[in-house]
Amino acid sequence: MTARIVRNTAAALALLLALSACADADKGASQPREMSGQELYQHWCADCHDAGPGHPGTLRIAGRGGEEHAALLQKEINAEVVEYAVRSGFGMMPPFRLTEISDEELDRLTEYLVKKQ
């Protein structure tokens, strides 16, 4: 039993080493990239405002208006509401600074949330 554990563990570690050696040349520095409205939603909003359990914004909004329209992508929402919520925050949601979401990014995010596409 012990010999088998050692053998299999060694094999797993060898696999890890092989994988890491392959990627050694990749230094992996990030490059700036422009995000679409949908990507901005996924990056900044989805973790709190998607549908289903585990999303705190959705959980809180459901306390007021019920589960059905609690997720942002399920709601009819106008541009002014999105822009002001992002810039000023409300309730548990903090405001987002211009260094986090630029005005141009907010335009794309707002368009996505209003049109849902």
Added chain:
Amino acid sequence: MLSRRRFVQGSAAAAALANMGGAWAASGPPGALPATVNPAAFTEAMGAMRAIVGKAYVFTSEPELVGYKDHFAMKPPEEHAASGAVAPRTVEEIRQLLKIARDFGIPLWTISTGRNLGYGGAAPRMPGTLVLDLKRMNRILEVNEKQAYAVVEPGVSYKDLYAHLKRIGSRLWIDCAAPGWGSVLGNLLDRGVGYTPMGEHFLQQQCGMQVVLSDGTVIDTGLGGQAGDLAKYAYRYGHGPWLDGLFTQSNFGVVTQIGVQLMPEPPGYRPYMVTFPDESAIEPLTDAIRPLKLAQIIPNAATSTELLWEAAVEVRRDQYYSGTGPVPPSARKRIMADLDIGEWNFYGALYGPKEVMDATWPVIEDALGSIKGAKFHFEGDRKGGAAFDYRAKLMRGEPNMTEFGTVAWIPNAGHVGFGPVVPVDGKLALDQYRHVRELTNKAGFDYFGEFVVGWRDMHHIFMPAFQLGNEEEGKRLLELIDRLIDDAARDRCGVYRTHLDFMDKVAGTYDWNDGALARFNGKLKAALDPAGILAPGKSGIWPEKRA
């Protein structure tokens, strides 16, 4: 463009949002300048800073500064209102900004992502301080797959680093704080904790810093002191005094890069949860955890979460209790039954080849299973449960925001952190839990707490939720935290991290030998920042002229 930056209390948008159950953030004018700063000189300095970073990245108007307030403030917003903010992109820009700050005597408060909600967010300790916002410095400079590390700038969040590693096909794991929007560098500098086997962030991850000192000198710490050193991100100490700790929770420099050691993805991963129906279970549970952590049989940051913290990521308080004061026992029992959770809920995980996990598990199962009422839960049993799901993500370093549900517990809520550190000892844990909960409930708040064992110590993380904008409630919470800090010091438990409002108070509890430690910090401050421009009041450390 400017209209979007305007704060619009009372607008149609505000009304629509109020219908969604919220209230507006506290507004207010920019913070009054410190008496030592002449308004005309400040205006001139802002002009000079605009010439360096561009006019779009110096913020001085009220609408632009809303995001630099403490959104979860317990006191009126003017107590921590910034006079403005400036957002550089490069180290050279920081050096030039520091020169202007020195020349004009303008104090600066450095933030990374500014998402340290519960401890002050992006707001400065001293009103009128100019925020040095490093969010635009958001490059991941290097990922080394073979040696398992990354090098990041201050504006890189956990979510950014995680997404980048996925994008490049990396098989490295990060270790994140519970809210995934936090800064990798910022959390390391605040000595935060995570939940994987690399959960003790500063001890296990930090390796090499680049720091801009108050006089503009740039230093690389550890082996970075030798140009091009091959082991710079593998060995953290170098030769001579190890300086890195000086730049954590301090105001001795501006950290602009950090090496972060990462965990190779293990061949196997098995999260588990053990629930206990009795509140006294924290005592035997903690005593069972200690030897398992010391021997590293439980490899990751072992977390024991109390009932309401566990519940709040799935349900709201009003679903169980609409009265005032703490949730009563009858409602607590219904929560436990509905969610199949305990008064205490322990989370851990196994990592490694199957044979290693199989060999380790019986030891853990025997130790925790011997505690009265222990019930084991695994991924298959908890499908669809938000609490288990987010813990399973955290223990494999996958950022998410689920824990922010603790402020969805009540409408329009914020929270504040109180974190005493104790040795891993069952009686200490039970005594501290009972004491904090009793005082919290007496003050009219629900207890939200967990005990996290990184390795040899235990962080008691207490994060009560309170209603924003309710002056009386804010005052009551301030009094509660003030008392808890006093009692922790009396019981010889140091607080490891604190909100802006309590930095002086907590620093004052480290008073052995007539405050020798504080005097030493003061000497370092005077030597490293003689102009006193960096983060006055951070961790209770003040420049001599403001002390």
